[in-house]
Amino acid sequence: MAALTINKVVSAARETFKTILSDKTVLMEHLQKLKICCNEIKASDLNITAGVTQELFSSSSRPADRKPPVSYMHLYEDEGVSMGVFFLRGGSRIPLHNHPNMYGLCKVLYGTINVQSFSPIVKDNNLDIPEFNEFQQQEGRPTTPRELLTPTKHYVTDNVTSDSDVCLLLPDVGNCHELKAVDGPAAFVDILAPPYAPDEGRDCMYYKLLTAKKGGDIKWLLEIPPPAEFWTDEIPYTGPEIK
Template sequence: MGMEKVSGERKKRRVRQKKKKLSVVQKLYDICREVFADCGPGVVPSVEGIERLKHILNGITAPDVGVSPNMPYFKVKETSTFPKITYLHLSHCDKFSIGIFLLPPSGVLPLHNHPQMTVFSKLLFGTMHIKAYDWVDDGATVSTPEADLSKGEVTPVSVRLAKLKVNSAFTAPCNTSILYPTDGGNMHCFTAITSCAVLDVLGPPYCDPEGRHCQYYRTHPFTCFSVDDKKLPDGEKIEDHAWLEEIDKPASLSVVAAMYNGPKIVEK
């Protein structure tokens, strides 16, 4: 009996030691597998699952994932266009993806959406301005006239009304931000004030064949168009609303992939 007890204790110690050796990113991956297991397009994880992901992401630091402001990706030359943004791929499956965006000073991820997705974003270092919107209506677009002053013409523009949810600068360390399929600022724009690194978890990830492609937008002030059935409720501020027009991927946007050299993830 004594030997059996000693053997059991040794096994427990080995299990504890094995757990201690797990990197933070491996723990993040393992939690994502559990939290997103029963989720799909438009399905938000449980409250408990969201809290688990929030908790581990809030504790992740830049050294945990092997990134720092001294990396060459942040050294940019003077240019008339926006500096290129680097993306480090950590993991990807049909349920979720994990990656890191590296934005040099003045780097911009233009206003874009996250269709049927729940997204967790953790600013690892730097100061970043985030502007985010949610749709106001049920998805209907309206065609409104817009004057082209260069040609002296008026052309129809398809726009949809959105409400401003976030318009602030954030400096690391700060808590993880979460956006949902229809709430929390599903369409957002990132502007790097300093060198920034953002750890992103998307569930599910973008998938063109399934209709979850990244759509970009141009904003128009609410007062630009007059639409009879688009009146704001009492108490709503005009400046907190904008018309969003779908556009092609901006020509100035350059996102390039680079090798992730942080702690490795063992995918299961």
């Protein structure tokens, strides 16, 4: 039964994201079917128990302050889609980042994850850049280059558990997000399509949410280097064979 569940998800994901190249008019219909499949998956289907995260981090030979805040378990990848599981230590987070021209689905396996996401706005050079609390202004001009700023609309902030519906992100909806483990460790299945590929313009960029002095509906994100406190290691998959 476990092998059937994970392979059903993989098969649905492959079929869904073929439509990116062939027929986008039916993509949303396929995405809804894929969401239904993903909602069925449980940690036990991947041979993952609620104690795996604790054992994973406590068994590391590295000092406590050098254990990764997040670990990754690779499940499947082809040219159209990638799948894996992220394990977060209690209180750890995957910093605010984007998925350029990509689709994504996240299904929590156990624990609680706070998701904060933003939808990018088409950049407009005529859009006034406000003053930010984080920076000093010089001669009435912002000190941050416009090309490092991304205007967005706040999409959602919510706590998500294994009982929650799959989180879905689109190229223009909820595409930038941060995920934080709440009240203990957590894990979630992550499906991305197409996979990250820097040479094809799909590089992962990290951001900081800025605070405009006068508020407003537009939320500005500042592109930053990968946060030094965030890194991952990879752990082996020991669940049913994925075909």
